[in-house]
Amino acid sequence: xxxxxxxxxxxxxxxxxxxxxxxxxxxxxxxxxxxxxxxxxxxxxxxxxxxxxxxxxxxxxxxxxxxxxxxxxxxxxxxxxxxxxxxxxxxxxxxxxxxxxxxxxxxxxxxxxxxxxxxxxxxxxxxxxxxxxxxxxxxxxxxxxxxxxxxxxxxxxxxxxxxxxxxxxxxxxxxxxxxxxxxxxxxxxxxxxxxxxxxxxxxxxxxxxxxxxxxxxxxxxxxxxxxxxxxxxxxxxxxxxxxxxxxxxxxxxxxxxxxxxxxxxxxxxxxxxxxxxxxxxxxxxxxxxxxxxxxxxxxxxxxxxxxxxxxxxxxxxxxxxxxxxxxxxxxxxxxxxxxxxxxxxxxxxxxxxxxxxxxxxxxxxxxxxxxxxxxxxxxxxxxxxxxxxxxxxxxxxxxxxxxxxxxxxxxxxxxxxxxxxxxxxxxxxxxxxxxxxxxxxxxx
Amino acid sequence: xxxxxxxxxxxxxxxxxxxxxxxxxxxxxxxxxxxxxxxxxxxxxxxxxxxxxxxxxxxxxxxxxxxxxxxxxxxxxxxxxxxxxxxxxxxxxxxxxxxxxxxxxxxxxxxxxxxxxxxxxxxxxxxxxxxxxxxxxxxxxxxxxxxxxxxxxxxxxxxxxxxxxxxxxxxxxxxxxxxxxxxxxxxxxxxxxxxxxxxxxxxxxxxxxxxxxxxxxxxxxxxxxxxxxxxxxxxxxxxxxxxxxxxxxxxxxxxxxxxxxxxxxxxxxxxxxxxxxxxxxxxxxxxxxxxxxxxx
Numbered sequence: 243x244x245x246x247x248x249x250x251x252x253x254x255x256x257x258x259x260x261x262x263x264x265x266x267x268x269x270x271x272x273x274x275x276x277x278x279x280x281x282x283x284x285x286x287x288x289x290x291x292x293x294x295x296x297x298x299x300x301x302x303x304x305x306x307x308x309x310x311x312x313x314x315x316x317x318x319x320x321x322x323x324x325x326x327x328x329x330x331x332x333x334x335x336x337x338x339x340x341x342x343x344x345x346x347x348x349x350x351x352x353x354x355x356x357x358x359x360x361x362x363x364x365x366x367x368x369x370x371x372x373x374x375x376x377x378x379x380x381x382x383x384x385x386x387x388x389x390x391x392x393x394x395x396x397x398x399x400x401x402x403x404x405x406x407x408x409x410x411x412x413x414x415x416x417x418x419x420x421x422x423x424x425x426x427x428x429x430x431x432x433x434x435x436x437x438x439x440x441x442x443x444x445x446x447x448x449x450x451x452x453x454x455x456x457x458x459x460x461x462x463x464x465x466x467x468x469x470x471x472x473x474x475x476x477x478x479x480x481x482x483x484x485x486x487x488x489x490x491x492x493x494x495x496x497x498x499x500x501x502x503x504x505x506x507x508x509x510x511x512x513x514x515x516x517x518x519x520x521x522x523x524x525x526x527x528x529x530x531x532x533x534x535x536x537x538x539x540x541x542x543x544x545x546x547x548x549x550x551x552x553x554x555x556x557x558x559x560x561x562x563x564x565x566x567x568x569x570x571x572x573x574x575x576x577x578x579x580x581x582x583x584x585x586x587x588x589x590x591x592x593x594x595x596x597x598x599x600x601x602x603x604x605x606x607x608x609x610x611x612x613x614x615x616x617x618x619x620x621x622x623x624x625x626x627x628x629x630x631x632x633x634x635x636x637x638x639x640x641x642x643x644x645x646x647x648x649x650x651x652x653x654x655x656x657x658x659x660x661x662x663x664x665x666x667x668x669x670x671x672x673x674x675x676x677x678x679x680x681x682x683x684x685x686x
Numbered sequence: 687x688x689x690x691x692x693x694x695x696x697x698x699x700x701x702x703x704x705x706x707x708x709x710x711x712x713x714x715x716x717x718x719x720x721x722x723x724x725x726x727x728x729x730x731x732x733x734x735x736x737x738x739x740x741x742x743x744x745x746x747x748x749x750x751x752x753x754x755x756x757x758x759x760x761x762x763x764x765x766x767x768x769x770x771x772x773x774x775x776x777x778x779x780x781x782x783x784x785x786x787x788x789x790x791x792x793x794x795x796x797x798x799x800x801x802x803x804x805x806x807x808x809x810x811x812x813x814x815x816x817x818x819x820x821x822x823x824x825x826x827x828x829x830x831x832x833x834x835x836x837x838x839x840x841x842x843x844x845x846x847x848x849x850x851x852x853x854x855x856x857x858x859x860x861x862x863x864x865x866x867x868x869x870x871x872x873x874x875x876x877x878x879x880x881x882x883x884x885x886x887x888x889x890x891x892x893x894x895x896x897x898x899x900x901x902x903x904x905x906x907x908x909x910x911x912x913x914x915x916x917x918x919x920x921x922x923x924x925x926x927x928x929x930x931x932x933x934x935x936x937x938x939x940x941x942x943x944x945x946x947x948x949x950x951x952x953x954x955x956x957x958x959x960x961x962x963x964x965x966x967x968x969x970x971x972x973x974x975x976x977x978x979x980x981x982x
Contacts, residue, residue: 328945335728353948357729451837452932511816511834638947645749652839
């Protein structure tokens with residue numbers, strides 16, 4: 243894997259058995275210092291999150307934070323991601339947000355940093371982030387702009403396969419699929435139908451509908467399994483190119499279409515995603531680690547396991563940024579640092595399931611107690627990762643591609659026709675590249 | 687002197703309302719027009735003037751045309767479904783005015799119009815559900831195969847038309863009822879003496895005489911349907927978990943361009959197009975009503 247849009251996370255990076263003593267001492271010292279200065283605050287800091295399931299985590303951090311900062315009120319507002327993105331855009335651009343801690347992925351945050359809507363990290367915070375004992379280079383780069391730190395890494399979205407063990411056993415399958423060809427074969431074996439042949443349980447739940455960029459992201463994850471196929475590549479620094487009509491793109495779309503229209507292992511109207519998996523309406527699907535926490539809360543008796551994907555996974559870091567002035571800024575950064583306290587990060591993993599990015603913390607009590615985490619932290623040698631590039635119009639590009647993909651998924655005439663698939667992907671690629679051209683970002 | 691005082695009083699009385707109207711209506715419209723000829727990403731301080739570039743790009747954008755096509759189909763679909771249905775229902779209610787259930791009929795028809803939109807749309811989402819929805823269960827009784835109401839490109843549009851019409855019907859029926867109550871009874875009595883049946887009276891007397899009402903209700907329904915958004919958002923939004931096929935309409939496309947793609951100038955140019963459509967429809971209404979007034 244090459245280019246800035248790829249990364250490498252050390253195997254077992256978050257499974258470090260021993261807690262780094264100096265880090266613990268540092269945290270304790272920082273806590274004492276925070277306590278000393280807390281009397282100076284009488285502030286409200288609002289936390290904006292795009293994941294409702296993270297609200298208990300931020301509240302948990304706030305609970306401990308109150309002890310050291312009794313004068314600071316933490317107001318947690320966690321809403322669905324797309325609404326969150328709109329809120330951030332409106333709130334920050336209008337200047338009406340007040341003192342806020344904003345959770346965003348690096349690609350989206352770059353716009354705000356370019357327009358000076360996020361504060362630079364305070365010196366102590368920047369040192370904490372840049373300390374290689376705490377975070378790998380990939381995560382430091384993700385919160386930096388022109389070498390300056392603007393945020394603090396918190397967690398990442400990383401995908402793996404979730405599969406229902408009972409359904410696999412029933413179908414005579416003794417382990418997860420290892421190649422993309424096997425994914426289709428397994429899906430065929432796992433699909434359950436009623437007497438009329440309609441799908442009762444999908445063999446493999448794919449993201450086929452809805453709106454927004456999620457469809458394109460999920461497609462990219464599947465595309466990546468075909469020898470690391472990349473949808474967007476940074477060809478030269480600051481110049482990008484969309485690649486859909488390549489071998490991986492054609493193979494991925496071909497596989498979607500085969501499953502929908504030829505093998506009929508999944509249908510656009512089939513129940514999908516974590517909800518369907520928890521209700522045993524699908525046998526397997528690819529998703530991030532938060533599903534583990536979701537299953538524990540909603541379907542604790544579900545007999546399932548996880549597995550790494552055939553080639554690699556997406557790693558989408560979510561970071562915390564600050565938009566605040568005066569004393570509220572200090573309070574906001576203090577709160578952000580509190581989210582990265584070892585105890586809080588372990589709580590996050592155990593209770594929510596998102597993977598923390600700080601690596602010098604002992605997560606083994608959680609990962610050993612919950613085997614499903616293995617696919618996320620104990621992956622094979624050479625397992626590759628990709629992430630969304632810090633490209634200003636990334637949302638528009640992915641949303642456009644998603645709109646095209648939805649049309650492709652509905653087009654039964656494309657199934658099995660390689661030339662038609664290639665033509666379709668070329669048209670989608672040209673349209674997306676036109677966005678890059680308009681913004682002066684296209685690598686010619 | 688008195689006349690001048692009355693004039694001043696009238697101006698003073700209307701001024702606050704005018705000021706609010708100017709602040710919340712005229713200024714935003716002016717700002718939209720200004721933004722439509724600028725490039726602005728919502729976050730940047732720079733808003734370079736780009737002339738009609740946004741419009742040029744807009745008219746070459748297939749997503750915009752898809753949104754315009756869907757919006758127009760929904761708007762005219764709602765119109766075609768709502769107006770005749772409202773007219774027939776209001777006629778039936780009017781001719782049952784003396785029934786003790788008259789109030790119940792009126793209330794039942796009007797409730798959808800005042801019901802909160804989101805819970806109502808959620809209920810319809812369940813009704814349209816391909817697997818568990820009562821609509822497919824009902825159709826199944828007649829041997830009709832279950833339909834993917836919210837996923838099929840055509841059926842999803844029909845679903846939205848049904849939901850919007852269900853909501854618009856109550857208002858249209860109430861307005862038509864007012865119209866029916868103002869029709870002179872003598873005409874119907876004369877028609878009855880001449881041997882006209884009830885459907886004939888409805889067709890040859892009620893309908894022509896209700897033309898101004900029909901014009902008003904048509905334009906209000908059409909303009910309102912062109913602004914369709916929340917119904918689409920709930921029935922086929924972009925929440926995770928495959929809730930339905932996203933039906934792209936103009937307002938949704940505008941929001942996406944402005945707040946997801948950070949293209950406020952471009953979204954403003956879409957808003958200008960929508961404004962133009964609504965203005966043309968309003969102009970048609972005024973023209974037709976004025977013609978009617980002139981003839982009378």
